[in-house]
Amino acid sequence: MVMQGGNFGITSTITRIIATDKNWIEGEAVRQLEQAAGLPGMVEVVGMPDLQPGKGYPVGAAFACRNSIYPYLLGNDIGCGVALWQTDMRPKKLKIDRLLKRVEGSQIPPPFDDQFGSLGGGNHFTEIQAVEEIMLPESFSGLGLNKDRLMLLVHSGSRGLGEMILRRHVDQFCDQGLPGDSPEATAYIKNHNQALHWSKENRKRIAALALGCLGVDAEPILDLPHNFISRELLDGEFLWLHRKGAVSAREGATIIPGSRGTLTYLVQPVGDLRQALFSLPHGAGRKWKRSDCRGKLKMRYRPEDLCRTELGGHVFCQDKDLLYEEAPQAYKDIATIIESLLAAELIEVIATFRPKVTIKSGREARRG
Numbered sequence: 001m002v003m004q005g006g007n008f009g010i011t012s013t014i015t016r017i018i019a020t021d022k023n024w025i026e027g028e029a030v031r032q033l034e035q036a037a038g039l040p041g042m043v044e045v046v047g048m049p050d051l052q053p054g055k056g057y058p059v060g061a062a063f064a065c066r067n068s069i070y071p072y073l074l075g076n077d078i079g080c081g082v083a084l085w086q087t088d089m090r091p092k093k094l095k096i097d098r099l100l101k102r103v104e105g106s107q108i109p110p111p112f113d114d115q116f117g118s119l120g121g122g123n124h125f126t127e128i129q130a131v132e133e134i135m136l137p138e139s140f141s142g143l144g145l146n147k148d149r150l151m152l153l154v155h156s157g158s159r160g161l162g163e164m165i166l167r168r169h170v171d172q173f174c175d176q177g178l179p180g181d182s183p184e185a186t187a188y189i190k191n192h193n194q195a196l197h198w199s200k201e202n203r204k205r206i207a208a209l210a211l212g213c214l215g216v217d218a219e220p221i222l223d224l225p226h227n228f229i230s231r232e233l234l235d236g237e238f239l240w241l242h243r244k245g246a247v248s249a250r251e252g253a254t255i256i257p258g259s260r261g262t263l264t265y266l267v268q269p270v271g272d273l274r275q276a277l278f279s280l281p282h283g284a285g286r287k288w289k290r291s292d293c294r295g296k297l298k299m300r301y302r303p304e305d306l307c308r309t310e311l312g313g314h315v316f317c318q319d320k321d322l323l324y325e326e327a328p329q330a331y332k333d334i335a336t337i338i339e340s341l342l343a344a345e346l347i348e349v350i351a352t353f354r355p356k357v358t359i360k361s362g363r364e365a366r367r368g
Helices: 027-037 096-105 137-142 159-173 183-214 290-297 303-307 320-325 334-343 363-367
Strands: 003-006 014-018 042-052 059-065 081-087 125-134 151-156 218-225 227-234 237-244 246-248 254-256 264-269 279-281 314-316 347-359
Touching: 014 027, 027 042, 027 059, 042 279, 042 334, 059 246, 081 183, 096 183, 096 314, 096 347, 125 183, 137 347, 151 183, 159 183, 183 218, 183 227, 218 246, 218 254, 237 246, 246 254, 254 279, 254 334, 264 334, 279 334, 290 320, 303 314, 303 320, 334 347
Parallel strands: 014 042, 314 347
Antiparallel strands: 003 014, 042 059, 059 237, 081 151, 081 218, 125 151, 125 347, 227 237, 246 279, 254 264, 264 347
């Protein structure tokens, strides 16, 4: 079954999960999706193939709500997303050892007041990628892409700014929603939009730092947030669409990264996207809790073992705990996520990219 749907027996809200039998989705993630479906004003919720449990509500889903917004549902990393640049460097010119030394010596300011240009912790990364395979040559070239150029992919968000906006809401309203036409909602959306802008500019700054280490120029291709609220027309009615770990399918081609040890997919949205609330997954989704990763992996892998991947990629990360927490084994299979979208006829794969160098944050990121 590709489209699993219905009301799950607890609410009149339309609830779907885009999945095939190969998808492994935790029962807790489904429970959280049902909980979100029961929120006042909720009209429709859709779980992506990478659905996973989050803090109260799941990650990897889209939620359409009438007359209300839910800042707590969206969470703290407002504007988190991915951005893709095409460099002017050919893959054969990449000197990885030289690059890693430059990265180690680069100054990326960690404190709260200087977070602009910093990745943050968790699953955020900067990655240098090479074109692996092109499935749709016309679409690929139509984006201005060249198979003989290295790509730069940045995944980061609003850092402490998003956390501050959420804390301000929780201090006043706990986990409650806000009437969409209220002054409080207007104030929140204004701050939310500022965080969206800050996140996009932050990705640009991170890219500039990475390109400086590479000593190359690049042109922007895509920038796609996957944590945001927007007012969108659905079936003739404007609703508040909350995307939590999901990208908009209305913007054309999009990037779906895997883990640092798997391919990244460049895809084109197609088909009946209304069934997915005009949304697509933001990645592979976690398989293991962060707190479980070290225990599962430390007897099999030393930290230095995790600095190379099965695809031959190199990993720069000064935080040993983060090396284990973000190991490829901790994530679901991105190929299965893509297969689910293909089975639902929601995408066409334009191309795949192979990670060459993945840059993660150091210990200072945990303070932000």
